[in-house]
Amino acid sequence: MMLAMALAPAAPPGSDVRIAPGVVLRDLGGGRVTGSLLEVDLSRARIGVLRPPSGAARARVSDMVNGARAVAGINGDFFDISERSHPGVPATFAPDGPEVADGRPVRGAVPDGQRFGPDAVPGTYGSVIGVDRHGVGRVARLTLTGTVRTGNGMIRLRGLNQYALPVGGVGLYTSEWGPSSRARAFCGTDLHRNAPCSPDTAAVLIRDGRVDGTSDPGGRLPSGASLLLGRDGGASELRSLRRGDKVRISSTLTGPVRFRHALGGLPLLRDGAPVPGLDARSRSPRTAVGLAPGGRRMFLVVLDGRRETGSGDTAAGLAALLLRLGARDALLMDGGGSSTMAVRMPGKPAATVRNTPSDGRERPVPNGLAIYK
Structure with missing residues (x-):
């Protein structure tokens, strides 16, 4: 309640x-x-x-x-909040970008075209802000790297606990996904969030290193189990698996920083300058996180707006504010x-x-x- x-x-x-x-x-x-x-x-x-x-x-x-x-x-981070684009497919409320908690990769980034919120600046896909293994604040880009190895070969992983999978991709879902429906994973395309859902899909339940079923059990996964979902070409790859097949899955988020904790967002500042193309017209309540040079000082900013408490600010205005505070790098939440x-x-x-x-x-x-x- x-x-x-x-x-x-x-x-x-x-x-x-x-x-x-x-x-x-x-x-x-x-x-x-x-x-x-x-x-x-x-x-x-x-x-x-x-x-x-x-x-x-x-x-x-x-x-x-x-x-x-x-x-x-x-x-x-920004997150999937709408059911209007795909009637009958519930919103997942899952974040757009990568997430790392206690050094563990929790999720990867959805395709750029599937993101909710403002468009990402080209070349910033998978950006995160957080702290590394030494507690120093860092900004970097993280990319999912993973494989599914079977006796018949290898399948590349292209998703980890994501609300949208790339067209033709296979994604891994673990207990970290939570209680939301996974039906949204098959909808939209890499370029258009509102595109129809793929009709060609497959699901494989993995337990104790073996294929335990070939359908999505729905809801929360059984204890110790994981699920592989595939769409289009990825579905064809998964249909080659049979109950009892041995499977070895590996997945990690790779990048220049080994994060202890990190969340996704959209870059505002990079190396002491606003990123190109920031919106300078639309005022709104905004949240951002910035880091001073050296990564030992962090700024967490929340701006009010849309009511009598203030009119918020533009993304460009927020970037300028963070620069005045002393930030060198910053992400918009x-x-x-x-x-x-x-x-x-x-x-x-x-x-x-x-x-x-x-x-x-x-x-x-x-x-x-x-x-x-």
Whole structure:
């Protein structure tokens, strides 16, 4: 049951509140743009990924922060939220981009043409922001690398817990996928999200290293099991498997950084400059994460908008703000009604929402970024 959202009074304009060692909350009020900033010293505080509780596809940021016993958190990546493009196929509420939690690859990136939210700048597919194995903030691109090896050969993996698979691809689904339907995986194309669903599909259930069935069991996967889904040419490859066949599956997210925790997003700043082509016209509530040179200082920004609390800002305006704060690299997270910052204020038992969500209430989201003492 959804509870009433706890909205905390904003900090006085210009004031700094020390939330925890190395974590400062600052009000960004003043003028047409209002919002909140969390400035984090990564040598004194830790970063993690917020995820919904088991059995849920998404949750409110404040609930995830409290459930994780974090001191603060913001919403994460853009995600599949619409059922209108494919009637009868439920929305999955799964994120667009890669995700890494506790060093484990959780999901890969959907094809660029399938993304929800603004178009990605060319050459930035699979961008993430997070911390590496040493707790240093990093921005990089991650690509899925994986194989399915059988006695008859090898099948390339082109998806990992993704709400959309590339045309002709095979994807791996594990318990990390959660409770949502997997039917959306076969819909759209690599270039057009609203294109029809593929009629040629296949599913293979894997348990204890062997083929245990040739259909999607639906819902949550059985304990210890994984599922291979294929569309078009990928479906043909999966139909070569038979019950009892031995299967060895490997998958990882490869890139220049070994992340401990990371979330997907759209680049705003790269090497101290705004990325080309940022929207400079559409104002909206926005969420972004930036890193100062050296990766030891992180900025988490949430801007209000669409109500009396302010008009939000453009992507270009947010990039300029992050540059003024001292960021060198930054990613744009989901915005609009998803933009949320929840903070456990000093002496308080639970985190409360610091911004004013534009929906008038806190929207459940599939992931977020957490700050720990």
